Amino acid sequence: MAAPALAAPPSVVFILLDTTRADRLGAWGGPNPTSPNLDALAASGVRFAAHFANSHATRPSMPQLMTGRYYHQNILRAFTPDDHPREFPFSRDDPTAVLLPALLRTRGFQTLAVSSHPWVSPESALGKGFETFDLLPVAASRGHAGAGDVVDHGLAAWQRRDRSRPTFLYLHFMDAHMPRFLPGGEPRFPVPGYDWHRRFRPDGEPAFDRPRRDWNRYDASDFTDLDRRHFAAVYDTLLAFMDEQLGRLFAALRADDPDLAHTVVLVVADHGEELGEDGRIGHDDSLTDTVQHVPWIMAGGGIRPGQVVHELTENIDVVPTLLARLGEPLPPGTRVDGRAQLGAHGSACPSCGKLAAFYAWEDYRAIRARRHLLRENLAGSFRARCDGADQLFALEGERRRALPAGMPVAVQLHRHLRQRLDAPRRTFLASRYGTPTASVVLRPQFWSVADGVAVGCVPVNGDTPASVLRAPGWLWTERGVALLDRDGAPPLAAAVDVPDGAYTVELASVPVTRMPWLIGFARWRKASFAKEDATTFVPIGTARSSAGRLRVDIAPAVAQGLRIVGLRVTPEGVAPASAAPLDDDQRRRLRALGYVQ
Numbered sequence: 001m002a003a004p005a006l007a008a009p010p011s012v013v014f015i016l017l018d019t020t021r022a023d024r025l026g027a028w029g030g031p032n033p034t035s036p037n038l039d040a041l042a043a044s045g046v047r048f049a050a051h052f053a054n055s056h057a058t059r060p061s062m063p064q065l066m067t068g069r070y071y072h073q074n075i076l077r078a079f080t081p082d083d084h085p086r087e088f089p090f091s092r093d094d095p096t097a098v099l100l101p102a103l104l105r106t107r108g109f110q111t112l113a114v115s116s117h118p119w120v121s122p123e124s125a126l127g128k129g130f131e132t133f134d135l136l137p138v139a140a141s142r143g144h145a146g147a148g149d150v151v152d153h154g155l156a157a158w159q160r161r162d163r164s165r166p167t168f169l170y171l172h173f174m175d176a177h178m179p180r181f182l183p184g185g186e187p188r189f190p191v192p193g194y195d196w197h198r199r200f201r202p203d204g205e206p207a208f209d210r211p212r213r214d215w216n217r218y219d220a221s222d223f224t225d226l227d228r229r230h231f232a233a234v235y236d237t238l239l240a241f242m243d244e245q246l247g248r249l250f251a252a253l254r255a256d257d258p259d260l261a262h263t264v265v266l267v268v269a270d271h272g273e274e275l276g277e278d279g280r281i282g283h284d285d286s287l288t289d290t291v292q293h294v295p296w297i298m299a300g301g302g303i304r305p306g307q308v309v310h311e312l313t314e315n316i317d318v319v320p321t322l323l324a325r326l327g328e329p330l331p332p333g334t335r336v337d338g339r340a341q342l343g344a345h346g347s348a349c350p351s352c353g354k355l356a357a358f359y360a361w362e363d364y365r366a367i368r369a370r371r372h373l374l375r376e377n378l379a380g381s382f383r384a385r386c387d388g389a390d391q392l393f394a395l396e397g398e399r400r401r402a403l404p405a406g407m408p409v410a411v412q413l414h415r416h417l418r419q420r421l422d423a424p425r426r427t428f429l430a431s432r433y434g435t436p437t438a439s440v441v442l443r444p445q446f447w448s449v450a451d452g453v454a455v456g457c458v459p460v461n462g463d464t465p466a467s468v469l470r471a472p473g474w475l476w477t478e479r480g481v482a483l484l485d486r487d488g489a490p491p492l493a494a495a496v497d498v499p500d501g502a503y504t505v506e507l508a509s510v511p512v513t514r515m516p517w518l519i520g521f522a523r524w525r526k527a528s529f530a531k532e533d534a535t536t537f538v539p540i541g542t543a544r545s546s547a548g549r550l551r552v553d554i555a556p557a558v559a560q561g562l563r564i565v566g567l568r569v570t571p572e573g574v575a576p577a578s579a580a581p582l583d584d585d586q587r588r589r590l591r592a593l594g595y596v597q
């Protein structure tokens with residue numbers, strides 16, 4: 001029997017739940033009733049139970065989600081435009097890749113967006129694919145607009161749509177992301193006998209041990225069990241609030257189209273969130289399942305209800321699955337790395353699931369199989385030096401447990417990783433850059449450092465004693481590389497990826513004064529090592545890159561007394577300059593979101 005043909009492509013409501021991990025939702029077994037509306041939507045369509053984001057944060061994850069490709073350059077708004085690799089100022093368009101909204105627009109869809117994320121905005125590459133883009137304003141201290149506003153604006157756009165054409169409506173929700181102000185002022189799932197006001201601020205941030213968080217905002221190693229339970233309860237409260245608002249949206253969609261015969265509703269997330277379970281909060285690159293395991297739901301448009309897919313799927317599968325469902329082929333000459341997960345009749349394709357999911361970003365790549373995670377750190381990076389080239393973990397629910405990287409399972413996983421990601425990464429590295437036109441700062445976590453030079457691994461935070469900072473030679477501090485005592489240190493040979501050409505090179509640095517011997521050590525440590533912004537640019541000459549690699553030798557005599565937080569490289573003939581600093585409003589907003597100090 002032939003598949004029932006739809007008269008025209010159905011419309012699509014694409015719902016991006018920023019920072020939403022799967023296992024706090026009811027349908028995925030979450031402990032609190034956070035998601036009755038999402039659960040009902042899942043029951044009316046297909047739920048991908050073991051679905052993974054391809055990276056740990058919005059900026060690296062969204063490009064992979066919206067192109068269906070491992071690796072892709074930034075598609076979001078820049079906020080510090082000279083900062084590699086997040087906003088590389090000379091990216092090149094990739095004509096072999098599609099961007100979902102732009103593609104659907106060329107196919108006659110009217111493309112409408114409502115966003116509460118300041119980076120997901122009309123002037124971004126992603127935003128340019130939309131006919132109308134509604135970036136919701138909000139007081140800077142609140143960081144992002146709430147789900148009520150997103151749904152109100154989304155419904156208004158939906159009611160106003162041109163019904164003679166299919167519609168692609170994109171809604172970006174930020175409620176699960178910090179700051180998490182409680183709707184109603186109190187958590188819905190309170191921890192009995194725990195006075196949270198003594199421990200947490202109204203925006204959800206811990207109020208205790210602020211200096212610890214100033215060093216590392218992800219550090220939750222000092223949370224008590226009750227703190228963790230409260231932190232999770234706040235998160236769940238925001239999920240429940242978001243779900244309630246989604247309920248209004250779903251009711252309105254069904255008022256128009258009761259069986260969703262002409263409307264595909266798609267729900268997915270860019271990454272999850274750690275809630276203190278493993279000594280961390282937020283979404284740094286631990287790659288644990290709390291950060292990587294996200295929901296994916298599709299319903300309507302003829303998708304068979306009641307399906308649950310237990311095989312592994314990835315965010316790069318979302319675009320090909322949706323396009324296949326809409327009957328929209330890829331344009332000639334373009335490709336995706338993902339695989340359509342629904343067959344004819346809107347049934348899950350039994351042989352389409354995967355044995356592993358893959359994570360791809362500039363300084364790591366990783367494979368997540370059923371029980372293990374293998375992370376490969378960028379070759380020659382300080383992290384590879386200090387934590388190992390490969391890191392193997394056993395995945396144990398919300399936690400990960402380090403295993404020796406030499407175990408046989410690691411060898412096997414590493415082989416799969418290379419088979420899957422070597423070619424896409426090669427293509428990406430060879431094609432991502434356009435013509436250099438401005439200065440760019442390459443942070444040291446993205447450098448490759450020559451083997452022969454000894455580097456001390458000295459992560460500096462509020463507990464670091466003076467003795468380790470007296471060590472001679474190059475020190476990797478996790479916030480730059482410092483040379484405090486140059487006694488016998490050789491030059492540091494570093495290589496970075498930039499387009500071919502000649503550049504002037506400077507050390508983007510923070511000067512470090514002599515360590516006080518008696519009092520004032522803590523203040524000195526903070527002034528010298530806490531901030532990531534350069535205050536001084538020290539010229540070290542010119543260099544020419546070839547085959548995309550720029551090699552520089554950093555002489556000890558020049559680096560002595562500096563913490564180097566980047567190499568600022570400027571194409572010859574251009575005056576070195578840093579990007580315009582953030583204005584106050586931008587800085588307040590990004591601070592509320594946790595992205596700047």
Ligand SMILES: [Zn+2]
Pocket residue numbers: 018019057058059270271
């Ligand atoms: Zn995000």
